[in-house]
Amino acid sequence: MKSVSLSYPLFRPLRAAPLLFMLGLAAACSSTGGSKSTAPVNALYGQLDLASKGYETALQQARAGDDAASQKTLTAALDRLKESAAHCGSTPGCDPQRFFSVFDRLLRLKDGSFLGDETLGDEPSPTLADGAGGVAGLPEAQRSVTLLRGQKLSELIAMNGAVKAALEMWLTQWRPNLIDAYVNYQYLRYQMWPQYEKADLPEALLFGIMAKESGGKVNAVSRSGAAGPLQFMYATGLRFGLGTENGFDLRFDPAQSARANAAYINEQLKIFNNNLELVLGAYNGGEGRMRRLAGDRPDTSFYDPTIYNKLSRETREYVPSVLAAAWLFLHPDSYNLRFPKIDGAAGAVTLKRSASLAELSVCLGSAGGMEEGWFRTLRNLNPRLNPQETQPAGARVQLPRLLEEPYASRCVEGPWPILAADLHQAVAPAVQAPPAPARAPARATGTRNYKVRNGDTLIGIVHRLHCSSVRELAELNGLRHHRIRAGDVLKVPVCR
Structure with a gap:
């Protein structure tokens, strides 16, 4: 992520000012200068001015209770703003931040912000309530989307660098x-x-x-x-x-x-x-x-x-x-973001034949246009089930309603449930560890002297050498009956 400057306050949403307040700066800019060198940027600022006027018109329409007209005006103003802003970066003297400021204002109005008692200032207004003009004009569904403890969520999201x-x-x-x-x-x-x-x-x-x-x-x-x-x-x-x-x-x-x-x-x-x-x-x-x-x-x-x-x-x-x-x-x-249209209506099926969630995912395939398959969705909707564990016939499985018909046509009879079961029951062969390679026996490369200590036995000395035997050691030292005593000096092999 790129680094950003985070000095505070970076942005504090202003209450809407009559007659465009901060947005009027753009209009003022468009009225200055008349030379050919400033003509392109003035033309862009002129479009910015029209978008700003669209904001004011939409605000008045919303206050009057005409939400449909207000949203239509806002959409037109946003489209105009996007088109003109696209040329700002290649136009000398154009300030992109002016366009972003208007863009931010239009989006906040689209959320229903600034519909109440609007005064110029830095502090947010008190809690909004129905009848005060701030919330009553919004459709019920939009109120639940945009309100947070009586405040507009959009007003709480400071459009700062972070x-x-x-x-x-x-x-x-x-x-x-x-x-x-x-x-x-x-x-x-x-x-x-x-x-x-x-x-x-x-x-x-x-x-x-x-x-x-x-x-x-x-x-x-x-x-x-x-x-x-x-x-x-x-x-x-x-x-x-x-x-x-x-x-x-x-x-x-x-x-x-x-x-x-x-x-x-x-x-x-x-x-x-x-x-x-x-x-x-x-x-x-x-x-x-x-x-x-x-x-x-x-x-x-x-x-x-x-x-x-x-x-x-x-x-x-x-x-x-x-x-x-x-x-x-x-x-x-x-x-410029488009979320896919999803029919998330809840549904369920009673299994006609035993199957795991994994098997259901195979037989459902890409039903309903889900190219990625349904495994994640089935697992999300049935978190108490092990997705690999077979559920008996008669078990209840949650799934999107749009899959109820594909389940009946694909997962009860025919080739797909048979294929799914065959794949699910397949067992990969167990991996057997290869036997450890045999160690090459150590070999003697010469001899050295070893002084026998208290407690030593011939077999104990041989075990420590790792390359000899009791017989070899006895023959090398001319020992009879394999007897040794503390203080004896033996010749022993040097092992490699």
């Missing part, structure tokens, strides 16, 4: 992991999201944590012993009810893990005065350590050097990575 760097990582090197996490989550969503919804926490945050922690692999276990889709340590899991049930570790249960995670987040939000960055830092680096660092300053920034510089590199990268993944969950199209 988050931008994490966005780039998710969109480049980590992109396959992000897509996999999204696919895994969509099939687990019916189990996990209700737990967060009950706790009044945003779904984007749940996805961001899961994407960074396990990528949606329910059976994941870290080197430190953290387990499950949300990677609970054993002691922390016990604290939130994730013990064992009939020998099953509940940290691997998606619904129970999400419930415990929501309880943890809400507990820490109270402790850290709703400072989400500190809460995420505590989740990764330990709440005790974060409390010691933050002390009695719960309003301080995670990026304050007195906190940030004393955290592990893992925690310093973890917090912006979670927030960046949450941001992309809310705004994929605005970052």
